[in-house]
Amino acid sequence: MAKNQFLATLLEAGTTSVSNLLLHHYHDIDMTTGELMVYLELKSYIDRGNPNPDLEKIANHLGTSAQQVFDMVHQMIQKNLVEQRLRRQEDGKEDAYYDFTPLYDHLARALNHERVVNEQKAAEQSRADLFKQIQVEFGRTISPMEMQTVNQWIDQDHYNLEMIQLALREAVLAGKYNFKYIEGILRRWRQSHLTTPKQVMADKRQYELAREQEGKGRPGSNSDKSLVLKASLRKLHPDSKDD
Numbered sequence: 001m002a003k004n005q006f007l008a009t010l011l012e013a014g015t016t017s018v019s020n021l022l023l024h025h026y027h028d029i030d031m032t033t034g035e036l037m038v039y040l041e042l043k044s045y046i047d048r049g050n051p052n053p054d055l056e057k058i059a060n061h062l063g064t065s066a067q068q069v070f071d072m073v074h075q076m077i078q079k080n081l082v083e084q085r086l087r088r089q090e091d092g093k094e095d096a097y098y099d100f101t102p103l104y105d106h107l108a109r110a111l112n113h114e115r116v117v118n119e120q121k122a123a124e125q126s127r128a129d130l131f132k133q134i135q136v137e138f139g140r141t142i143s144p145m146e147m148q149t150v151n152q153w154i155d156q157d158h159y160n161l162e163m164i165q166l167a168l169r170e171a172v173l174a175g176k177y178n179f180k181y182i183e184g185i186l187r188r189w190r191q192s193h194l195t196t197p198k199q200v201m202a203d204k205r206q207y208e209l210a211r212e213q214e215g216k217g218r219p220g221s222n223s224d225k226s227l228v229l230k231a232s233l234r235k236l237h238p239d240s241k242d243d
Contacts, residue, residue, distance in 0.1 A: 016044040022107060028114070029106040030079055037062055038072045039082075042098055051097030081106060126161050127154065133165065137172050149179050159186050166197050 045053035059066040076082045081103040086094045153159045167185040194200050
């Protein structure tokens with residue numbers, strides 16, 4: 001019987017939902033733990049239809065004074081985390097309520113800032129990894145001018161890091177350990193509208209297939225169509241050799 005009574009009381013009290021983002025990031029918006037608890041108390045009443053709860057009751061729940069709760073609400077207002085507004089009811093009376101929209105605006109900006117910072121860190125790390133990869137493949141330390149060249153590929157020419165890595169691999173396989181050769185590959189791919197590693201690999205497969213088909217032709221055949229195909233293939237893949 002006591003258990004059933006407790007369940008009934010539990011259901012009657014209702015529940016208060018709160019975003020995990022707020023629980024995990026409230027410090028990022030300059031919100032103290034005490035202010036978070038006051039917010040949760042206020043929200044528990046707002047969710048049950050009481051937009052302007054008695055701060056004395058909230059103080060009793062938190063085991064503190066009404067003045068301290070009032071001070072924390074005032075601090076949140078000063079931090080632009082909450083606003084006290086008035087709205088006119090159907091009977092013409094004005095009703096005060098707490099608006100926590102600014103709190104979530106602050107949270108959204110904080111999370112966006114964190115995302116931008118993390119992306120910048122990841123980009124800087126990827127660039128550092130690229131420099132290390134070039135030095136390993138070339139077997140030497142690259143010069144400041146060469147580092148500037150790579151930075152220009154990324155910042156000015158807007159070459160994808162994966163494309164630069166792929167061009168580096170192509171240069172190493174060809175035994176060409178210089179930056180002009182890598183840049184030539186990147187330019188050639190861009191001119192051919194190859195902007196992703198997947199497109200480059202598909203183009204290489206198409207090239208290899210075309211060469212196989214060409215090799216299956218009649219011996220000694222020099223048709224205009226074959227010559228045009230060879231010229232086109234050489235333009236895209238100048239380092240390849242005819243069989």
